[in-house]
Amino acid sequence: MRIGVFVCHCGSNIAGTVDCEKVAAAAKDFPDVVYSDDTMYACSEPGQQGIIEAVKEHKLTGVVVASCSPRMHEPTFRRAVERAGLNKYMFEMANIREHVSWVGKDKELNTNKAIDLVMIAAEKLRRDKPLISKKFDINKRVLIIGGGVAGIQAALDCADGGLEVVLVEKTTSIGGKMAKLDKTFPTVDCSSCVLGPKMVDVAQNPNITLHTYSEIEEVGGYVGNFEIKVKKKATFVDWEKCTGCGLCMEKCPSKKSFDYFNEGIGTTTAINIPFPQAIPKKAKIDADFCRKFTKGKCGVCAKICPTKAIDFEMKDEIITENVGAIITATGYDLFDFKKYAEYGAGKYPDVITSMQYERLMSASGPTTGHIKRPSDGKEPKNIVFIQCVGSRDKSVNRPYCSGFCCMYTAKQAILTKDHIPDSQSYVFYMDIRSPGKSYDEFVRRGIEEYGTEYIRGRVAMVYPVGDKLIVRGADTLAGSQVEVEADLVVLAVGAESAVGAPQLAETLRISYDTYGFYMESHPKLKPVETNTAGVYLAGACQGPKDIPASVGQGSAAAAKVLALFSKDQLESDPQTALVNAARCIGCYKCVETCPFGAIKEIEDRFGNAKAEVIETICQGCGLCSVTCPQSAIQLQHFTDNQILSEVKALCPSMMEKS
Amino acid sequence: MPVYDGKELRIIGFLCNWCSYAGADTAGVGRFQQPTDLRIIKVPCSGRIDPLFILKAFQGGADGVLVSGCHPRDCHYAEGNYYARRRLELLKRFLPVTGIDPDRFEYTWVSASEAPRWQHVVQTFTDRIHKLGPSPLLAAPLTDAEMAKLQSQVEAGSGCGCHK
Amino acid sequence: MTGLEELKTKILGALPELDVVIGWEQGYDALNATPLFIRKPEDVERLIIGPLCAHNLATYLPGLKDKKVGIVVKGCDSRAVIELLQEKLINKDNITIFGLKCDGVVNLNKIRKKIGDLGQIRKVVFDSGIITITAGETDHQLKFSEVRMDKCDTCKYPNALLFDHFIGTPDDRQNGIEPEHISDAEFEKMSLEDRFAFWKQEMSRCVRCYACRNACPMCVCRDHCVAVTRDPHWISQENDTADNWMFQMIHVMHLTGRCVECGECERACPMDIPLMLLRRQMNKGVRDVFEYEAGIDPQGKPPLLTFKVEEDNIPEREW
Ligand SMILES: Cc1cc2nc3c(=O)[nH]c(=O)nc-3n(C[C@H](O)[C@H](O)[C@H](O)COP(=O)(O)OP(=O)(O)OC[C@H]3O[C@@H](n4cnc5c(N)ncnc54)[C@H](O)[C@@H]3O)c2cc1C
Ligand code: SF4
Ligand code: SF4
Ligand code: SF4
Numbered sequence A: 001m002r003i004g005v006f007v008c009h010c011g012s013n014i015a016g017t018v019d020c021e022k023v024a025a026a027a028k029d030f031p032d033v034v035y036s037d038d039t040m041y042a043c044s045e046p047g048q049q050g051i052i053e054a055v056k057e058h059k060l061t062g063v064v065v066a067s068c069s070p071r072m073h074e075p076t077f078r079r080a081v082e083r084a085g086l087n088k089y090m091f092e093m094a095n096i097r098e099h100v101s102w103v104g105k106d107k108e109l110n111t112n113k114a115i116d117l118v119m120i121a122a123e124k125l126r127r128d129k130p131l132i133s134k135k136f137d138i139n140k141r142v143l144i145i146g147g148g149v150a151g152i153q154a155a156l157d158c159a160d161g162g163l164e165v166v167l168v169e170k171t172t173s174i175g176g177k178m179a180k181l182d183k184t185f186p187t188v189d190c191s192s193c194v195l196g197p198k199m200v201d202v203a204q205n206p207n208i209t210l211h212t213y214s215e216i217e218e219v220g221g222y223v224g225n226f227e228i229k230v231k232k233k234a235t236f237v238d239w240e241k242c243t244g245c246g247l248c249m250e251k252c253p254s255k256k257s258f259d260y261f262n263e264g265i266g267t268t269t270a271i272n273i274p275f276p277q278a279i280p281k282k283a284k285i286d287a288d289f290c291r292k293f294t295k296g297k298c299g300v301c302a303k304i305c306p307t308k309a310i311d312f313e314m315k316d317e318i319i320t321e322n323v324g325a326i327i328t329a330t331g332y333d334l335f336d337f338k339k340y341a342e343y344g345a346g347k348y349p350d351v352i353t354s355m356q357y358e359r360l361m362s363a364s365g366p367t368t369g370h371i372k373r374p375s376d377g378k379e380p381k382n383i384v385f386i387q388c389v390g391s392r393d394k395s396v397n398r399p400y401c402s403g404f405c406c407m408y409t410a411k412q413a414i415l416t417k418d419h420i421p422d423s424q425s426y427v428f429y430m431d432i433r434s435p436g437k438s439y440d441e442f443v444r445r446g447i448e449e450y451g452t453e454y455i456r457g458r459v460a461m462v463y464p465v466g467d468k469l470i471v472r473g474a475d476t477l478a479g480s481q482v483e484v485e486a487d488l489v490v491l492a493v494g495a496e497s498a499v500g501a502p503q504l505a506e507t508l509r510i511s512y513d514t515y516g517f518y519m520e521s522h523p524k525l526k527p528v529e530t531n532t533a534g535v536y537l538a539g540a541c542q543g544p545k546d547i548p549a550s551v552g553q554g555s556a557a558a559a560k561v562l563a564l565f566s567k568d569q570l571e572s573d574p575q576t577a578l579v580n581a582a583r584c585i586g587c588y589k590c591v592e593t594c595p596f597g598a599i600k601e602i603e604d605r606f607g608n609a610k611a612e613v614i615e616t617i618c619q620g621c622g623l624c625s626v627t628c629p630q631s632a633i634q635l636q637h638f639t640d641n642q643i644l645s646e647v648k649a650l651c652p653s654m655m656e657k658s
Numbered sequence B: 001m002p003v004y005d006g007k008e009l010r011i012i013g014f015l016c017n018w019c020s021y022a023g024a025d026t027a028g029v030g031r032f033q034q035p036t037d038l039r040i041i042k043v044p045c046s047g048r049i050d051p052l053f054i055l056k057a058f059q060g061g062a063d064g065v066l067v068s069g070c071h072p073r074d075c076h077y078a079e080g081n082y083y084a085r086r087r088l089e090l091l092k093r094f095l096p097v098t099g100i101d102p103d104r105f106e107y108t109w110v111s112a113s114e115a116p117r118w119q120h121v122v123q124t125f126t127d128r129i130h131k132l133g134p135s136p137l138l139a140a141p142l143t144d145a146e147m148a149k150l151q152s153q154v155e156a157g158s159g160c161g162c163h164k
Numbered sequence C: 001m002t003g004l005e006e007l008k009t010k011i012l013g014a015l016p017e018l019d020v021v022i023g024w025e026q027g028y029d030a031l032n033a034t035p036l037f038i039r040k041p042e043d044v045e046r047l048i049i050g051p052l053c054a055h056n057l058a059t060y061l062p063g064l065k066d067k068k069v070g071i072v073v074k075g076c077d078s079r080a081v082i083e084l085l086q087e088k089l090i091n092k093d094n095i096t097i098f099g100l101k102c103d104g105v106v107n108l109n110k111i112r113k114k115i116g117d118l119g120q121i122r123k124v125v126f127d128s129g130i131i132t133i134t135a136g137e138t139d140h141q142l143k144f145s146e147v148r149m150d151k152c153d154t155c156k157y158p159n160a161l162l163f164d165h166f167i168g169t170p171d172d173r174q175n176g177i178e179p180e181h182i183s184d185a186e187f188e189k190m191s192l193e194d195r196f197a198f199w200k201q202e203m204s205r206c207v208r209c210y211a212c213r214n215a216c217p218m219c220v221c222r223d224h225c226v227a228v229t230r231d232p233h234w235i236s237q238e239n240d241t242a243d244n245w246m247f248q249m250i251h252v253m254h255l256t257g258r259c260v261e262c263g264e265c266e267r268a269c270p271m272d273i274p275l276m277l278l279r280r281q282m283n284k285g286v287r288d289v290f291e292y293e294a295g296i297d298p299q300g301k302p303p304l305l306t307f308k309v310e311e312d313n314i315p316e317r318e319w
């Protein structure tokens, strides 16, 4: 092998505290190194050109660049090496900037360390093998999980881009939280007026297949070729026949069913269409409340339904969808406000959540938009909003900021004044966070034009006196105790990860944080990608987000999928595990530990059990290599011998023997 | 390369690409100064680290070995660090049996954003190794004193008891 | 071990269905037993059982994977069978197990240390805890408890744990067994420096004959053992202390959570290196951390092939 070593000064970034010439000179003595030099900026155009020319001139078969982190420029140099006519995996990097020059002051010690790092890179390179990517076809369909505003946006963008879309939503209608909102900040435009048309577009777009009241059962396969098992839960109504006329709702005798859409403010019927604008507009029976299921007799709806759509015998059904990419847009759920007993949450009927308040204000809500308090139906005059209920509070394990509560509280206070001109709103807050475009102006307008009174401080307790609630707290700016007499208390409950988010993440093999929000691939540079190829994120499932940001991510994820599908074939990363069949004894310990199901059990032509890696599924973690006692399965580019050679290079007593 | 006499000891680090190696990068970008002894070997995942690599390093005379991966739950490969945790914990408990001070080996979790934590880990571990001094060497012959002691143990029928 | 006649009858009954039954017979003299491969009914006559039958015959099973095999096992041997089954290295459908109850087996090294090498042994008799060895015209009497194998001192599983036929009556010797061998306690008193020197001395004596590996029922790699390959190149073939040490580390690590403490490695070692000390200490770690013992439950899962998101006995890292 003929190795060339290039030691980069990175201007003074490296050369300032590392003697680059000395490093290059020392590298000349390493085994197989035939060329070594230092260069000002290796990544610059002339720097890369220099590498290419040296490869040609000195007939190099492998290249080591000592410069910045491989996480920064490995792709750059691999391309350069490829342009020089070498296989791009015949290349190694020594990180002498982030790991040396930037963290150590002593030039002599730094130089010594840099020499070591170049040596282990060269030792690894001596055992590198050219690797070639495999090409495979893509199934250009995309699965979108979650039909909130983020999922809807992603679905429409993908469909506009000509892709076939499968949209899977857990509830009976798409729309998510936004469908429940009355008006939205900072423009105070009607939520269902802007979302409604988009929902209709989803229903009408021929490229979109919609599965509502459905969930993901199983995900198999890999980027380009996923196989998805979708569970269509039984609605007990044949949706082929149901026209959404709503006659059943008029006649259903079980009128005290829990109204999920209205957050339990008001009730609904056991057979119901959740809201008038629902897409699809189809009825579903809630078996917990239906008398046919709870008491064994009734069936009124079956008799009344003009199309005979009711089917009490209906069972869950599993269907299979094949797609090439997945966008996860499962949104968020709300903090259980009952955990704040001191606020009387769940105890006093007039202490409600912000989402319940949205429904109270909404024209499509149970009070047709007249704000009436739950206990006695009276119009409240004094309304107290308490912020950060389940946000920024370590004691309930919610240390993070939910991001949108400050804004929606400002909005709700403004809307309250619109609904009830002689009302007065108070907001207890910790800080006002309003960093979006026109957001701070919006909050100011609430204070200045709508007279919302902001009190900075935590509320200690809420207790009833007569038909009023007394809210007692601290005003930390005034440094005094305050008590406000309220007719209604609205808790700005924080966002938490959607119910079942961790389980879905396990099914999708993506990571999630301690709170169940999904992890993006890179917090800055890859905000909608995950670490599982072909799976993307949109909206609040990745972390609390308002509507503009959720929509933006929906479009971004769609753009990523469109870019992925712009090719007809994908290339797999060849740094995968490889089984040496001669050594494999077919114990399948590797199969047991591979987190991606990337290893197949096969038989060789003599009928012996062997393992085989499916290159396109293998993600290159190397777990299997450690599991296999025979070392029969080796992660290419990180083989036992390569890591051993690095260890040996660092242990002087073993160098000469290897 | 000769290890700098007196100034440096030989510390080998195995870091996963996605969290800890990136965390060490972040520490570099933030100019979090660290002792220079540590030499980092990059692996894709802490699950790629065979405990035998660590024993191999000790065989070769490493004075300390540090392993760092993604925090549990944050593994890029979903489960790699869970397997690593089991393997490394057993190794840590086994080391004293060989006579190698278990303090010479440590495993920990550092994420890509935890630059200060990485600095702290490197500083603390390096200080610890310097306190312990150079590792005993398998390659060095037994001293006369050690021989005499072993001999007397065998004669007294004690030691490990297998030679009664 | 009792019930030789019963065992012979059972084996004769099963033999027509089997390719081979593995048991023990007398070796080159009365003190040495050796494996017996029974293929024909007349071979059964040579079968013996008793305190001389130390070999763990399970070692032969993986090599006979596709044959119909009968095997005679003591309690400890049966754990190896279970572990092999658990790791799918053998197939239960092909195996018929004749399980024994065991009262301990002798360690010939210990006998040799007590009475020296006596040449040809004519007769060996076990009676009420005393073993009488006759060489030439002289009788040597030794206490059995002083010459049995270390593992028998702390044996919790005298009865075969898995069997198709059980011979004799099981022993419930579960209580009053020291969990830890006396030599471990002695060893644990040593300082780290002394331990390091101790192993250095022991490993300098190793002749790298691989007898320990070849005897181990769980060392199933055999020809593909990483100790003898260049790819991967873990150790050189040079017989030096450091590489010998590394070889033992490889063995211990590859046996983590799998070693059934049968003691065959140590018994096989011609240099009498206390290999079991390493194994027992590692197994102790496995017990402490995972509450797991290898070779007990055919359905169990070796601890390194699985994990828990929250581990019960692994403390959170502090830094
Ligand atoms: C009281 C309140 C008022 C608000 N007001 C405003 C405002 O005025 N302006 C603004 O910009 N933002 C506002 N927000 C924030 C807004 O609700 C979110 O930004 C937005 O809903 C996020 O959209 P999404 O699509 O990511 O999530 P969601 O709206 O939560 O949609 C997620 C969808 O995925 C479905 N789903 C979940 N899990 C699964 C699964 N496993 N399988 C299939 N489907 C699943 C859910 O049923 C749901 O339909 C408000 C929030 C609250 C709580
Ligand atoms: S662990 Fe190794 S020997 Fe066992 S099946 Fe996998 S590759 Fe083959
Ligand atoms: S490298 Fe990882 S993903 Fe690939 S086969 Fe091995 S265990 Fe599975
Ligand atoms: S290592 Fe020794 S005691 Fe353990 S299973 Fe193998 S031979 Fe038996």
Ligand code: SF4
Binding pocket: C205, C206, C207, C208, C209, C210, C211, C212, C213, C268, C269, C270, C271, C272, C273, C275
């Ligand atoms: S049997 Fe003993 S001498 Fe032979 S390799 Fe094993 S430890 Fe060394």
